[in-house]
Amino acid sequence: MNELLTQLHTYSSEFTQNWNNSVLFITAASFFAWIVWRLVYGRLEVLAERTSFEWDNLTLHALKTPVSTLIWCWPGTVSLGFLLQDQFASKLNWLSTLKLLLVIAIFVWIIMRLISNIEQYVLEQQNRDETTVQAVAKVARLFFITIGTLTVMQAFGLSLSGLLTFGGVGGLVVGFAAKDLLSNFFGGMMIYFDRPFKVGDWIRSPDRQIEGTVERIGWRMTIIRTFDKRPLYVPNSVFSSIVVENPSRMLNRRINETIGIRYDDGRMVETIVSEIKTMLENHPDIDTQQTLIVNFNAFGPSSLQLMVYTFTKTVNWIRYHEVKQDVLLKIMDIIHQHDADIAYPTQTIKLEPQVEPLGEQAQ
Template sequence: MDELSSRLLARLQDAFSMEEMAQTAVNGLINIATALAVFMAFYVIWRLLRVALNVASARSGVDETTVSFMQTLLKYGVLAVGFISALDTAGVQTGAVIASLGIAGLTIGFAAKDALSNLISGILIFIDRPFVIGDLVEVDGQYGRVDRITLRSTRIITRDGKMLAVPNTEVINQTVASYTNFPNLRIDIAVTVGVEESLGRVRELLLGILKDKPEYMSEPAPRVVVTALNDYNLALELQAWIINEREHVELRFALRESVFETLRAAGVEMPLETLQLVAPNTEEPVLRAS
């Protein structure tokens, strides 16, 4: 028993000796420094590959969406290999670590199912291409320009300068309206005129606004249609196709203003449908709505 205690004490003294602890600390620092150096080397490799990819894509004319997707895959692929190589250099048994990750993969998958869903949705967005970087889109009532498509979210810059990070799963599961996926776009301006007005005259006035305007297409030709016959007015709609779909917001504002100014200058009545309620035994209105 005394001999066993002596051997145990000797082992403890060897393990906790200053020389042994100093050597262990030095070896640990060397391993950490080596691992960091290896990882930084892979990081530099990724930066060089990114520059090479940008140069190659610029020469080949690859679109920005494909370049962004390839950069993302390249980044995570190279850095993942660098991380595993750094652990291996530091003396960590990467095989055992990978096996442990495989066993824990099911648990991690349940815990991070939303992140995995966004990742898969990001890949589907790239494959399906409902829009690309630079497109003007509307997702869930939010309108803006697609700035970036990552594996987690789609970044949209709104007209007032806000950046919206929309999860890719929401983009996949919702209706996305693109204003720039097709060559041309039609803008519609609604207006009401009095029931006594001549539709022919009003139509001539409205179509005259677009005459000799290079922003609008002559084919398909603009037109004025009647959308509703109300009790006190006629609802019309001026429909015009524009050449540059990216200008649709500014052109819609300008055209709406031109419609109002033109009809007012021509003396065309533009009434609103009005409802007035009068209290019993009095002529004073209690509610008026348009």
């Protein structure tokens, strides 16, 4: 019995001294750490759900997969080092660099997931500018990817000061070679900061055959869906040299019509004009704070022309046409109520009586 205890003690001591060389033990420890992380994550998730603060949920969701990956990959890297070191009987210095790259990658991965979660959460809220949210998210991603790339380059032993010096010399060459790409990039930045339009806006350009709804604003191009449902891909640099109209931001829509009545109804023009103006002033869908004009405007070729100029409260295209139809029907009713009618193009031919010569009459 004493011999058995002695052997167990000896085996335990040897195993304790050499545990870091045991791949099996490291794997078991990784599995145990992963189980602990899952239990801790589950508990934290329950606590986060009880709070009204949403950002803790977003952070936990960003940490879930990257931390699990780190728990398995870091010990896996250590185990790989032990196996290769025993195999080649040499110290592998590149494993420390591999571990550093793993940490950098996990950190950048967590940040990218957190940015995506925040972007999605903010876009789900009401009254959020989709274009601004996407722009901030893209800038944040670009910033952290750049920081991660520079850190990786430094981990490989590259001199950042030398790289920046080379960038100053080579930047001019790269600028000439990629001037179109850079102009599109800065054109996209101009759109994000000046905000002449955003995703969902209806835009058009009198300079180019561009008209439709903005679907996406990228770093290089903007996607516009035309009214016949064709996608239009416009490089961002184009918007720096053309005039862009944004009808989506209009405050009112205009009704500007010329209505002709018959010349035979001229005596009723003043009364008709007065009643049309009164109708518009009392119409619930007409903005009386804007310009409102109803006047006898001109003598037309075949009608007395009345100008109707006013603005609707709605800017919705479909609703605007419904309001305009209602206004025109009411104008037609007013004209008919006074036994007048809307004129249509007519021509009057006057025939002069033919006069016979005096000589022929005498005969």
